[in-house]
Amino acid sequence: MTRRGFLALLALLPTSGAAASTLAVPQLSPPNAPLNVYHLGHSLVGADMPSMLAQLAGEGHRWNSQLGSGTSLKQHWEPAEPILDFDLVNTPPTYRNAREAIGAGTYDAVILTEMVELRDAIRYFGAAKYLRRWANLARDANAETRLYLYETWHPLDDPDGWLHRIDTDLDRLWLGKLAGSDSRRNPKHPLYLIPGGQVMAAVARAAEAGNIDGLTKRGQLFAKTPSGEQDMIHFNDLGAYVVALTHYAVLYHRSPVGLPHQLLRADGHTADALTPTAARQVQNIVWQVVTSLPRTGVTP
Incomplete structure (x- = not known):
């Protein structure tokens, strides 16, 4: 990438990065072997994104998950709480009960x-x-397990604005009100950020600025409903690829x-x-964002 292109890219990065970096976290060394990863979440994890991550990481990468539709961490924790679409989205061989899996201490990353x-x-x-x-639960099971908070997004039609929410929610909500108390109690073994x-x-901004081959608007990263309307929150294959690249860069400390x-x-x-050109442009953006946020634990 040329210097001019690099500077143009920096101008498109989200504005929350500087504030998000204020909490110092211990330095992480890059892993020296394929990882065994557990994903706990909902449809913004899904099955395709972890599968793509495994393909990007290559032979030896393993993963399991417990998911739901719109599922909270409370619903995953409390046995009496219902999990919407549980039987639909949790199937062998990737499904593993979250309490059992995380409590076993066998995962390199949760x-x-x-x-x-x-x-x-x-x-x-x-x-x-x-x-x-x-x-x-993960810390008590294995002090060496790396912990991550996967920051997602709100709907494209959010009344406060999709980009505005992403720019302002990272520090105030994700790293503040959600993860802040855990960070203060566990400064030596914090949750790192998957942004x-x-x-x-950043990809949406670059696309809408004409800087990604074949992409011109944010909606191209998101799915369509069965009736052909724009899905306002769930990624399509292109969006899943972007998020899988982000997970790869953070987990493996590799461009x-x-x-x-x-x-x-x-x-x-x-x-x-x-397209091959767009893929390389997106890959560059992913690496620039990941390495611009110290909370990821990744250095350039």
Whole structure:
């Protein structure tokens, strides 16, 4: 990338990065072997994104998950709480009961995320308390397990503005009200950040500025409903690829530039793909965002 291109890219990065870096976290060394990863979350994790991550990481990467639709960390924790679409989205061989899996201490990395609307999760569903409970379950099981908070996003039609929410929610909500108490109690073993929302925003800004081959608007990263309308929150194959690249860069401390861009969905079908030029442009953006946020634990 030329210096001019690099400076143009910096201008498109989300504006929350400087503030998000104020909490010092211990330095992480890059892993020296493929990882065994557990994902706990909802449909903004899904099956395709972890499957793409495994393809990007290569032989030896393993993963399991417990998911739901719009599921909070409280619902995952409390046995009496219903999990919408549980039987639909949790199937062998990737499904593993979250309490059993995280409590076993056999995962190199545990990735947690909270439902959105995040304001509601914090106010009504005890999000900070249940984030601490899940993180402590992992810490108590294995002091070497790396813990991550996967930052997502709110709907494209959010009344406050999709980009505005991503820019302002990272520090105030994700790292503040959600993860702040856990960070203060566990400064030596914190939750590191997988900045999914920050990267999606940066890619959207670059696309809308004409800087990504074949992409011109944020909606191209998101799915369509069965009736053909714009899905306002769930990613399509292109968005899943962007988020998988972000997970790869954070978990493995490696630049995603040059990784394959033609991947398979979890069901084995060929995923829609960016052009080779667009893939490299997006990969560069991912690495710039990930390395601009010290909370990821990744250095350039």
